[in-house]
Amino acid sequence: MKSAIRIVDVDRLETWSKYKPGMCDTCGANCCTMPLEVQLTDLVRLGLVDPFEVDNVEPKLIARRLLKARLIDHYTPRHNIFTMARRASGDCSFLDAQTRRCTVYDKRPETCRLHPKKGPKPGWCAYGDQRMR
Secondary structure, three states: OOOOOOOOOOOOHHHOEEOOOOHHHHEOOHHHHOOOEEOHHHHHHOOOOOHHHHHHOOHHHHHHHHHHOOOEEEEEOOOOEEEEOEOOOOOEOOEOOOOOOEOOHHHOOHHHHHOOOOOOOOOEEOOOEHHHO
């Protein structure tokens, strides 16, 4: 008997699954459709901002440049948080559309490194089996 397809809505935390090691191996990367908030250190690691720029330019001006280049969608000056731009599909711009794997995994932002330990529902993730796609 086939198991029922479980619908996951990243915005409805009650549809998330308790995280277990190995889940990412078959996941369709639903977490990579959620807004990605990053800090300047993440932008430096990703190569989008130069360390010299961080030391010599106001974050507001860095944000203006990144907005113009469509690398970010939003900047929150109070907390120095940048929200990365996403594709029209809602996918993270660093997600490979075919393999559903991160193309900058070794340089990924801290938010991604800490998922699912931290986030909207610590210890849980928006797991969706990519084999069901």
